[in-house]
Amino acid sequence: MAVQSALSKIGAGKQSGKGSAGTLTYAHGLADGAIMSVDVQQALADITSGARVAPGVDRTAVMSGVDFSSRVHAASAGLWLYAAMGAISTTGTTPKSHAITVGTDTPYLTTFGSLDSNYYSVQDVKIGDLGLSWDGNEPLQMSVSGMGTVLGFPVSFSPTTDNSNAAYFRPAGGTFKIDVDSDTPATAAVVSGEVSIANNISEVMLSGTITPNDIVNGRTEVECSFDIVPSNLADWRTIVTGTSSGSAESATPVYGSFECVFTDGTYSLTVAASRVAFTCDFPASDPAGGAVTLSLAGLCTQPAAGGTPLTVTLTNAVASY
Numbered sequence: 001m002a003v004q005s006a007l008s009k010i011g012a013g014k015q016s017g018k019g020s021a022g023t024l025t026y027a028h029g030l031a032d033g034a035i036m037s038v039d040v041q042q043a044l045a046d047i048t049s050g051a052r053v054a055p056g057v058d059r060t061a062v063m064s065g066v067d068f069s070s071r072v073h074a075a076s077a078g079l080w081l082y083a084a085m086g087a088i089s090t091t092g093t094t095p096k097s098h099a100i101t102v103g104t105d106t107p108y109l110t111t112f113g114s115l116d117s118n119y120y121s122v123q124d125v126k127i128g129d130l131g132l133s134w135d136g137n138e139p140l141q142m143s144v145s146g147m148g149t150v151l152g153f154p155v156s157f158s159p160t161t162d163n164s165n166a167a168y169f170r171p172a173g174g175t176f177k178i179d180v181d182s183d184t185p186a187t188a189a190v191v192s193g194e195v196s197i198a199n200n201i202s203e204v205m206l207s208g209t210i211t212p213n214d215i216v217n218g219r220t221e222v223e224c225s226f227d228i229v230p231s232n233l234a235d236w237r238t239i240v241t242g243t244s245s246g247s248a249e250s251a252t253p254v255y256g257s258f259e260c261v262f263t264d265g266t267y268s269l270t271v272a273a274s275r276v277a278f279t280c281d282f283p284a285s286d287p288a289g290g291a292v293t294l295s296l297a298g299l300c301t302q303p304a305a306g307g308t309p310l311t312v313t314l315t316n317a318v319a320s321y
Helices: 076-085 234-241
Strands: 008-014 026-028 032-044 057-071 086-091 096-102 109-115 118-135 141-147 170-179 190-198 202-204 214-216 221-228 255-264 267-280 294-300 311-316
Touching (some): 008 032, 008 057, 008 076, 032 109, 057 118, 076 096, 076 141, 076 311, 118 214, 190 255, 234 267, 234 294
Antiparallel strands (some): 008 026, 008 109, 032 057, 057 141, 086 096, 096 311, 118 141, 118 190, 170 255, 190 221, 221 294, 267 294, 267 311
8 A cells, every 4th residue: 555645744842952852742734845854875985896886885974854844833833933043032921922033042853754654753953944935815834944863763643732734824914014224114015925044054973973963053044035016116226226216326235124924813923124135126027018026135134233133923822932
């Protein structure tokens, strides 16, 4: 009997520290990707053998991790976002409000996956990349990739909270604000967008073992992109010249801001940045006509010493992560 690809879930649990496996806390379905990624690194042996072929291969590493996309559920999203950004502050009663920001380090996760009746785990996972994207009023999508150390084969898949059949965040009912040259965003005609976090992770490989000893973060880089339908080209002119009435190219970048709010019933997910360096190509002409779309691309930078380039505020019923 064939393995059924639809019988698949991904999950994770926060570890207390490196080397201490977590328990399966949150689980949900996948929109794309796999419940884990395993890269077996081996190459032909670079040695003569008395023939014009290699006598075998040398295996040097086995790298395990995760690489998937999914809908964004109110409960489980908090763990993935916290793991990608590193700092969280929880306030409120009903609902709870979790302000997630870029910290000095990120927590380790143990990730879990089920595929039909097969179960797997990866310990000491650091999230390398996390992206939030949407198009029109299609559901908000989350892409996650990361790398860990030890591959495991648990005997079951039993999450504390299973979001597989739970609601998820959508643009419909939300609000979308952008300003290309101030820290106070204003309502904008947004049709699609993406916000991505890259931690530039790398593995630490030691002699004597083919699995990583540790996964470490590099510089965190936060980028964004938005397609908007403007009523004029003032944003493009401001980015290039420094002001909406500028007449010459500016050598000084301008910094703007954005705030995007997604809804899931009474819960919300707010993604915001207050110091974003935007660029924008001049829009193309089209003989067929139609509304002009401006594609804004932004680099989110630190607003002040110790500040965060991105804040994600999540409201839900979870007491703490």
